Amino acid sequence: MLSHVATVPDDVLSTAVLERMDCVRDLCALASTSKRFRQLSACDSLWKALWSVKWGEPVALTIRAAALAGGYKQLFGSKILTDKASAPWTKPCPEELKASIEKLTKRVNGETQQVCVVFLVDGSGSVNAEEFEAMLGFVLEASTQLQANVMDCQVSVVQFSNDVRVEAPLAPVNLEALLKVTQGMVRMNGGTNVAVAVQKAGQLLKRDAAADAMRHVILLTDGRVDSYQAHEARQMADQLADEQRHVSLFAYGVGRGVDRAELLHIIGGVPTCPLPPTSSPSAPAPASAPAATAAPAAGAVSGGGGAAHSTASSTSVGGGNPVLSGAVTSPAAPAASAGSDGRVAGALSAWGEAPEDRYLALCVRDEAPW
Known part of the structure; x- marks a missing residue:
């Protein structure tokens, strides 16, 4: 089975498997199975999509926070830790605050x-x-x-x-x-x-x-x-x-x-x-x-x-x-x-x-x- 997976191109594997995963635990479990899956699962766009599912579409502040964190995967982890530590309150993670x-x-x-x-x-x-x-x-x-x-x-x-x-x-x-x-x-x-x-x-x-x-x-x-x-x-x-x-x-x-x-x-x-x-x-x-929408903007x-x-x-x-x-x-x-x-x-x-x-x-x- 692993030999067949090894012949599949990275982009096909990401589209067919990784991008269809909406559970972070399953993704992390798959990443632990091989070096290749670990590298593919670190894709920034993949974690950005997971962020959107959990916290909504990223705004400008989120985009900057991801850059400060080193990517959406790191930002996702930081946000999860912050949410657990501050529950039942909602607080920004350190990168969002910065x-x-x-x-x-x-x-x-x-x-x-x-x-x-x-x-x-x-x-x-x-x-x-x-x-x-x-x-x-x-x-x-x-x-x-x-x-x-x-x-x-x-x-x-x-x-x-x-x-x-x-x-x-x-x-x-x-x-x-x-x-x-x-x-x-x-x-x-x-x-x-x-x-x-x-x-x-x-x-x-x-x-x-x-x-x-x-x-x-x-x-x-x-x-x-x-x-x-x-x-x-x-x-x-x-x-x-x-x-x-x-x-x-x-x-x-x-x-x-x-x-x-x-x-x-x-x-x-x-x-x-x-x-x-x-x-x-x-x-x-x-x-x-x-009246405001009809007002001239000149x-x-x-x-x-x-x-x-x-x-x-x-x-x-x-x-x-x-x-x-x-x-x-x-x-x-x-x-x-x-x-x-x-x-x-x-x-x-x-x-x-x-x-x-x-x-x-x-x-x-x-x-x-x-």
């Missing part, structure tokens, strides 16, 4: 360009102590990676609930000082006002960041807000991107019953429902509304660093006159630009990335909050 934080180190004007990051930490009543610690741990992890890869990097930590509290002002990364700050933070409790948190981030960036700095706002929350609050937060985010250059918003889901859809809407995705009728008449219509142009921006309000986020990045769009719909893969990217990305590529489930559990 790939996500790596986005914060990208610059448009060379290695000397300043990078400013504002971490918005949810301290509301729907977040418990364990989830709060997970957010603070990410702040330290991201700051450590930023310090190691960016020459001029500044970070700030803002806790929000009904109101905001600046725990650490925007300043050069000091890991020792940042550790003391996070260890001393006490949850505010209360509601979840994302809009006021984004507004505070805009004020800090406008006041303390260099004029041409990369500006990243990191939202760490369970996203459990009503649709009206999500609209307000999105409008504030649109306004921030309109007034300042090189702005990107990222969302990291933390907690039980994370509302991924609302988080994606806040950082540039379509709304989960139409704009409430009680909203201000001057507020922009949601992207999915008929006014949409790319801003600094490839970002597309939209006008959400005439009021400055940071106070004073707005600093426009050269992008003007119809107020009826947020601007969007087509990425290299043909997808439409959200306006709130300096790199034209879709909202799905700026979201990560950091520490989530699929159940109702306690």
Whole structure:
């Protein structure tokens, strides 16, 4: 039997046997039978297909994580180990986390360009102590990676609930000082006002960041807000991107019953429902509304660093006159630009990335909050 198998070409053997296997255990068992099967079973496309079956089609972040891991087989193994260790919680494997934080180190004007990051930490009543610690741990992890890869990097930590509290002002990364700050933070409790948190981030960036700095706002929350609050937060985010250059918003889901859809809407995705009728008449219509889809796109142009921006309000986020990045769009719909893969990217990305590529489930559990 083995002699007959030895005469079969590799591509035929892969197509006839290996690619039809949807069970990782069977594939690993077959790989242990011979050196040839072991080599064929390491095919990257084969493990990519297995990844798609288990966790869905790979997004840009997954593709980068696979490269960091050395291939989809290694990434698959890392993800399996992470899932077992973190169950019943869902957390990213080390390569996914690194790939996500790596986005914060990208610059448009060379290695000397300043990078400013504002971490918005949810301290509301729907977040418990364990989830709060997970957010603070990410702040330290991201700051450590930023310090190691960016020459001029500044970070700030803002806790929000009904109101905001600046725990650490925007300043050069000091890991020792940042550790003391996070260890001393006490949850505010209360509601979840994302809009006021984004507004505070805009004020800090406008006041303390260099004029041409990369500006990243990191939202760490369970996203459990009503649709009206999500609209307000999105409008504030649109306004921030309109007034300042090189702005990107990222969302990291933390907690039980994370509302991924609302988080994606806040950082540039379509709304989960139409704009409430009680909203201000001057507020922009949601992207999915008929008026928005019919609005002319002739006014949409790319801003600094490839970002597309939209006008959400005439009021400055940071106070004073707005600093426009050269992008003007119809107020009826947020601007969007087509990425290299043909997808439409959200306006709130300096790199034209879709909202799905700026979201990560950091520490989530699929159940109702306690």
